[in-house]
Amino acid sequence: MCGMPQPPPVRSTPTRPPRPDASMSLLTNVMDHSLDDGYAEAAARKKAEGTGGMPKTVRAKLGLAAGLVLAALVVTVGAAQARIAAPTIAKERQELVDRIGRETTVADKLESSVDTLRDDVSARQREALKKYGGGDQADVVGILSGAVAVHGPGVKLVVDDAKEASTGGNGDPRETSGFSDTGRVRDRDMQRVVNGLWESGAEAVAINGQRLTALSAIRAAGDAILVDNKPLVPPYTVLAVGDGKHLSTGFQNSPDGLYLHALQENYGIRTGISVQGDVRLPAAPSVIVRTAQPSTEKGTS
Known part of the structure; x- marks a missing residue:
């Protein structure tokens, strides 16, 4: 029996005792x-x-x-x-x-x-005209042409837009004007006012300090009124030199004065005229002599 190999001894693994908390596996997993x-x-x-x-x-x-x-x-x-x-x-x-x-x-x-x-x-003009016997005529021509400043009795006429410039009234004295807002003063109105004063005997006229001459133009640019290309703003103050009482009465009874009265009645345009003892008008800023010829006849002294 000596020659036969012997199998290794078998060792048994001891069995581990179970954990006391084996029944609490969920809590154990959470803790671990x-x-x-x-x-x-x-x-x-x-x-x-x-x-x-x-x-x-x-x-x-x-x-x-x-x-x-x-x-x-x-x-x-x-x-x-x-x-x-x-x-x-x-x-x-x-x-x-x-x-x-x-x-x-x-x-x-x-x-x-x-x-x-x-x-x-x-x-110099007055001196030259006096030399030829026309001194007095020079003064008159200067006043009428607007070349010199003037003062004297006359009237003051104020024209202003209506308080509420809007369309109104039954009649329309300016129905061909093409403006929807008839409560505003237009260039056509001021043209008629000035022409009416000239026809009533005014010797010199100015609007808002702007002297008018035979070459002056009253035009419109949008809502603005231009006098000789200078814009004016309301109220429009018109000064005229002449016989105050006669000038005031004559203008108010003229067709142009009645036209202005119709604008006041129908559209509320504000107007007022008064006689003045002394009004002062400046000279026109651009009076130009376009043609002139010396007189060949000498005046009598």
Whole structure:
């Protein structure tokens, strides 16, 4: 029996005694594995799927915060630029104001020079006419032509738009004017007023300080009334030199005076005429002698 190999001894593994908490496997699993592992696993899964990162609410809040920061940055930059540009704008404005002031001063000097030259020309004309026996005629011609300033008795006529310039009235004394707002004074109205004063005996007429001559034109540019291309604004004050009482009565009874009265009654255009003891009218700014010939006949002394 010596030559036969002997099988290794078989050792039996001792059986492990069961855990006392074997019946509480769920609680044991919870205790052995914390919730952090679950969060980490979920985060890893979302990241692998491309949806990882922060929750939507957090991302939204961060996006809003970034937008607010950007808006604040834009406002800050804009305010800084405005502060930088403000001195430049103020400087340019002041330069413009100074330039306007200088140009106004130059224009005033030129106007004064024109007045001086006009007076000199008038004096030379009177001297020349007196030499030929026409001194008195020169004064009359100067007044009638508007070349010289005049003053004397006359009337003051004020014409103004209606308080509420709107269409109204039953009759329409200017139905062909084409204006829907008949409560406003028009150039055609002022033409009739001036012509009515001339026909009633006025020797000189001015509107808002603008002297009228035989070459004057009253026109419209939109809603503005132009006298010799100079815009006027209401109320329109018309001064006329002449026999005050006769001039006032004659105008109010003339067709043009009745026309003005119809505008007042139908459309509320405000008018008022009064006799004046002394009215002063300036000379016309642009009286031009277009043609002239010296007289060949000498007057008698």
